[in-house]
Amino acid sequence: MTSNTYHHGDLRKNLIENGLVLLNKEGIDGFSLRKVAALCGVSHTAPYRHFKNKEELIHEIAQEVWRSFSSALADAVNAYPENPKLQIIEMGKRYVQFLVEKPEYLSFIFMSDSAIPIQVSKTGIHSQVDAFNVFSESAKNYFHAASIDPAVHKEKTLLMWSMVHGMALLVAKKNLIYQGDYMELIENMLVQYLD
């Protein structure tokens, strides 16, 4: 059913890969189905055999970007295996860095309508996407180490995620102009909160 040697090898995978390449080369505005098809050496309607429409291809690319974003955060945790506080600070930095270095990715993972939800319920916070779970885990460890009242864990986790997310977007979108090291800025901000 889902075998892999047809006319063009695995075109589906190829479209996603070249989509990412195009995205990095021309940004979200220069992104088009037809260009991706051309990069794959295929007619401009071939993508429709694999994706319902442009949006669906973008959604798949977004999944790919989510994976590399999640792994950037996971790297931050691995950098300080025993220190949840430093994990959080490092994650904040990499969160910003990731979006600043590849601002096109931002449009794909946070701006497209194919949102990846974070569920907030009475009992806690869960997500379909690794990135948030990684962050959430470090937060939990930090709260335990700092003996924070469990009743406020949820609010505090959300607060930190919002804070990091907000600053990352402000910086990546150049709404926030800082003459100096952005890494220092976000570090100060997180230290400010965590102490």
Place this chain on the structure above:
Amino acid sequence: MTSNTYHHGDLRKNLIENGLVLLNKEGIDGFSLRKVAALCGVSHTAPYRHFKNKEELIHEIAQEVWRSFSSALADAVNAYPENPKLQIIEMGKRYVQFLVEKPEYLSFIFMSDSAIPIQVSKTGIHSQVDAFNVFSESAKNYFHAASIDPAVHKEKTLLMWSMVHGMALLVAKKNLIYQGDYMELIENMLVQYLD
């Protein structure tokens, strides 16, 4: 020079107004120069007599949206003239509410490349846009009332703005799913921080 009764009255102004109408009706994806021109009852290239290109019209519309956003925040301040803490909480709520009620506006004020910068320097934080200055002022008043060390005012102000901004975007973009009242959520989060 800049008079106002030509062939079509003041087309420039009319384009911005109808641009906003179209935006509300069809969202950012359905937005096109030609549709705006049609709404003004004018040929599809007429806008080029007033704007260099599509981007420039969007930029002007964004300015308009910024004004109403700023005034939404100013209203929050006026609602609690003597209580900076409640001002901040109310601003957080209206920040979220504004973007949730009109998610299309979000693309225009925060996502377009015509970013409105917030300047962060050694001495303090300043912005060309009213919205941030309003927020910044309340924050300053709160810090004084709460006797917070002036050395950390800058970080704390940025922290709060980032937090509110981040949550507003997560909620408006439906990255954050909360079964309940979002206003309560952001209120809890801010109270959590301000206490």
Place this chain on the structure above:
DNA sequence: TTTAAATGTTGACAGTGTAAACTTTTCTGT
């Protein structure tokens, strides 16, 4: 009142997403 500038229109062009009809390759059931 003549002339220039400002404003608006028509027509064209390349690029876009997508649908329909068709062709070719591969898979499946007998």
Place this chain on the structure above:
DNA sequence: ACAGAAAAGTTTACACTGTCAACATTTAAA
């Protein structure tokens, strides 16, 4: 092994987009 179905890709077509050049008309300036 073969017939037919399904999958994958192509061609053609269409409506829509932003933008440019050439032209027309109205208004302002000399």
